[in-house]
Amino acid sequence: MKVAWAGSREAFQVSDRMAKLVANDPVFEKFSKPMLGRKELFKNTLRKAAYAWKLINDLRLTEEEAKWLRHYIDEPNYTDLHWEMFVPAIEGQGTKEQKKKWLPLAQTMQIIGTYAQTELGHGSNVQGLETTATFDRQTDEFVMHSPTLTSSKWWPGGMAKVATHAIVYARLIIDGLFHGVHGFIVQLRSLEDHSPLPGLTLGDIGMKFGHGTYNTMDNGVLRFDHVRIPRNQMLMRVSQVTKEGKYAQSDVPRQLLYGTMVSVRQTIVADASKALSRAVCIATRYSVVRRQFGSRNGGPETQVIDYKTQQSRLFPLLASAYAFRFVGEWLKSLYIDVKQRLEANDFSTLPETHACTAGLKALTTAATADGIEECRKLCGGHGYLISSGLPELFAFYVPACSYEGENVVMMLQVARFLVKTVSNLGYKQPVGTAAYLGRVTPLLQNNCAVQTAEDWLNPDAILEAFEARAARMVIGCGERLAMFENPEEGFAELSIDLVEASLAHCQLITVSVFIQKLNHEIPGNGVKRSLEVLCYVYALFLLHKHQGDFLATGYLTPKQASLANEQLRTLYSKVRPNAIAFVDSFNHMDHYLCSVLGRYDGNVYPKLYEAAWKDPLNDSDIVDGIQQYVQPILKQKLHYAKL
Numbered sequence: 001m002k003v004a005w006a007g008s009r010e011a012f013q014v015s016d017r018m019a020k021l022v023a024n025d026p027v028f029e030k031f032s033k034p035m036l037g038r039k040e041l042f043k044n045t046l047r048k049a050a051y052a053w054k055l056i057n058d059l060r061l062t063e064e065e066a067k068w069l070r071h072y073i074d075e076p077n078y079t080d081l082h083w084e085m086f087v088p089a090i091e092g093q094g095t096k097e098q099k100k101k102w103l104p105l106a107q108t109m110q111i112i113g114t115y116a117q118t119e120l121g122h123g124s125n126v127q128g129l130e131t132t133a134t135f136d137r138q139t140d141e142f143v144m145h146s147p148t149l150t151s152s153k154w155w156p157g158g159m160a161k162v163a164t165h166a167i168v169y170a171r172l173i174i175d176g177l178f179h180g181v182h183g184f185i186v187q188l189r190s191l192e193d194h195s196p197l198p199g200l201t202l203g204d205i206g207m208k209f210g211h212g213t214y215n216t217m218d219n220g221v222l223r224f225d226h227v228r229i230p231r232n233q234m235l236m237r238v239s240q241v242t243k244e245g246k247y248a249q250s251d252v253p254r255q256l257l258y259g260t261m262v263s264v265r266q267t268i269v270a271d272a273s274k275a276l277s278r279a280v281c282i283a284t285r286y287s288v289v290r291r292q293f294g295s296r297n298g299g300p301e302t303q304v305i306d307y308k309t310q311q312s313r314l315f316p317l318l319a320s321a322y323a324f325r326f327v328g329e330w331l332k333s334l335y336i337d338v339k340q341r342l343e344a345n346d347f348s349t350l351p352e353t354h355a356c357t358a359g360l361k362a363l364t365t366a367a368t369a370d371g372i373e374e375c376r377k378l379c380g381g382h383g384y385l386i387s388s389g390l391p392e393l394f395a396f397y398v399p400a401c402s403y404e405g406e407n408v409v410m411m412l413q414v415a416r417f418l419v420k421t422v423s424n425l426g427y428k429q430p431v432g433t434a435a436y437l438g439r440v441t442p443l444l445q446n447n448c449a450v451q452t453a454e455d456w457l458n459p460d461a462i463l464e465a466f467e468a469r470a471a472r473m474v475i476g477c478g479e480r481l482a483m484f485e486n487p488e489e490g491f492a493e494l495s496i497d498l499v500e501a502s503l504a505h506c507q508l509i510t511v512s513v514f515i516q517k518l519n520h521e522i523p524g525n526g527v528k529r530s531l532e533v534l535c536y537v538y539a540l541f542l543l544h545k546h547q548g549d550f551l552a553t554g555y556l557t558p559k560q561a562s563l564a565n566e567q568l569r570t571l572y573s574k575v576r577p578n579a580i581a582f583v584d585s586f587n588h589m590d591h592y593l594c595s596v597l598g599r600y601d602g603n604v605y606p607k608l609y610e611a612a613w614k615d616p617l618n619d620s621d622i623v624d625g626i627q628q629y630v631q632p633i634l635k636q637k638l639h640y641a642k643l
């Protein structure tokens, strides 16, 4: 199962080696992080990042190994933006000459970059950005300027204190004409003494949610006061500006300007299963250790994992972690394929890839963030302790619902893709993830054939149910949209339904990828049978949660919906004996989990007790402030008993 989770034996070995490297090195200790102040916390992160870079070079780690190393260090920092956004932006949007100049500098970290798109006034609406890049023909330069307060760049990670360079998105202006938003490589700091270059105002935007998690990142603010950069620092794969000031667009579609976001959204989907599996591992192990009620004749109480209600909250999350792992793997292969096509100037699959990355990013991050919080509740009161590992994991993860495309905004992008697909149905056969929309007639006409709970243990029945629900919701939206004279007005009016239809479409993708995975790639019958159980749990849990959709579209009868729920209960009993094995298969080490409740050895209570004594408040019996503020209250003799 560890191999099935990792994707291959080799993938397992690489990640396992890197997990151990990090866990066994005292530099990467992280348990004390929540006790540090912001400055200490930040310096500590800089120290770890520098040491990691040294390890990467000394040990000659491959790109894959380096990624795992950074992952297990488990602290967001400036290198995330450098490797995941700055470098890919140059790779995807730079010309050959630009790549030749900038990539070697970035890949050896002689320069450190960030991705400066969002502003104080605009994040989602990229076309609304206000920073200007005005071409000056006399000097062959662009003048970068922040004309308003709301045009201040706001959020870019690593920008406040570390990055030497940024890809800055700004409105291109030539001779007073606006030519859309483009990316520019801008140097921010001196490579000699790290001071901000003239004309730039740079700073940190302040503390973020949670203490020891995202505050290791220096998210920054940046303002330009007429800062000049050479013309050849505009990323020019998509559009070019000549020294005469002529604006030209190559036959590469404009959407490629958004390519870095497609790349990172894909990574975010691939990473969702890491965060969810981490929370599920903690909650499952603790649910086996924790006992409440049910003691008979002085025997042990019931392990909380044996309560059906606990199972009904925990096991769907376990199944979701596996579903997200597989859909992440699948999306990565879709992305690699589109990347190769784009390099060969084949842009045909870009719209579908954009819809998949946007929609699955929204689906997986929302479910993961909610899932981590549910795992915290599944651990009862102790889940609220920092030492459970869950509050910090939640604080770290939850911004994924907003960054890289706010989730609802992303679902609306999926909706645009679906509406377009439906409106083209007469003359363009949908393919890939939308192929089912080419079979609307049977999907709209045939209803579910399930008659017993057993009938739900059938991948074809499940797939058809999810296809019929999504098709009926998408087609329904299409029909209602057609009644509006102005399509944009209609889209806005129906946006709630469109987001729900998009979610149905994305859930269909996750369910069908899970089923495909079982059909083709699982080594070993035991592993395959166990994963089949999780696949059914995932699908039937979604069906139960969204049964309103399945009923309202008329595909299911109430009886069939209740048979699905009955089957789900039976499936939970099948998951229970393997629950610990399922979570051990994630191969998460104690160092990575950083949780007393999720310890591999289950030695929870003595370690919880021990961890409590490490709190700085327990350094002495009488702490600072008691004499000054508590003793006087105790000693005063007030006339009235109550204030």
Ligand SMILES: CCCCCCCC/C=C\CCCCCCC/C=C/C(=O)SCCNC(=O)CCNC(=O)[C@H](O)C(C)(C)COP(=O)(O)OP(=O)(O)OC[C@H]1O[C@@H](n2cnc3c(N)ncnc32)[C@H](O)[C@@H]1OP(=O)(O)O
Binding pocket: 080, 081, 084, 115, 117, 118, 123, 124, 125, 126, 127, 157, 255, 256, 258, 259, 261, 262, 264, 267, 268, 271, 272, 274, 275, 278, 350, 351, 354, 397, 400, 402, 403, 404, 405, 406, 409, 413, 416
């Ligand atoms: C403990 C365990 C691990 C935890 C893991 C945590 C996760 C970490 C994972 C990975 C590490 C990565 C490190 C990164 C850390 C995060 C840092 C965050 C960075 C950022 O947030 S950067 C800023 C991101 N900003 C956005 O995403 C903005 C969102 N807005 C947009 O994308 C767009 O503006 C828009 C799509 C909403 C609208 O675009 P626009 O106004 O231009 O107009 P449209 O008319 O709608 O679109 C035009 C046209 O283009 C198509 N389109 C849009 N986007 C794309 C795209 N990306 N690719 C291809 N095509 C695109 C759109 O569909 C339209 O097409 P049609 O004209 O309809 O054909």
Ligand SMILES: Cc1cc2nc3c(=O)[nH]c(=O)nc-3n(C[C@H](O)[C@H](O)[C@H](O)COP(=O)(O)OP(=O)(O)OC[C@H]3O[C@@H](n4cnc5c(N)ncnc54)[C@H](O)[C@@H]3O)c2cc1C
Binding pocket: 081, 115, 116, 117, 118, 121, 122, 123, 124, 125, 154, 155, 156, 157, 214, 219, 399, 402, 403, 404, 405, 406, 407, 408, 409, 412
């Ligand atoms: C931790 C973190 C790190 C970040 N790192 C970076 C970075 O490195 N570089 C960078 O450039 N940016 C970064 N960002 C910024 C991030 O990309 C934006 O915050 C994100 O894209 C969301 O945009 P917004 O803040 O403008 O949200 P808004 O769009 O203002 O969202 C507010 C609300 O409005 C709703 N809404 C907006 N538009 C619509 C619409 N059309 N229809 C319906 N509802 C709508 C949303 O659903 C949401 O509920 C980061 C953000 C965070 C939280």
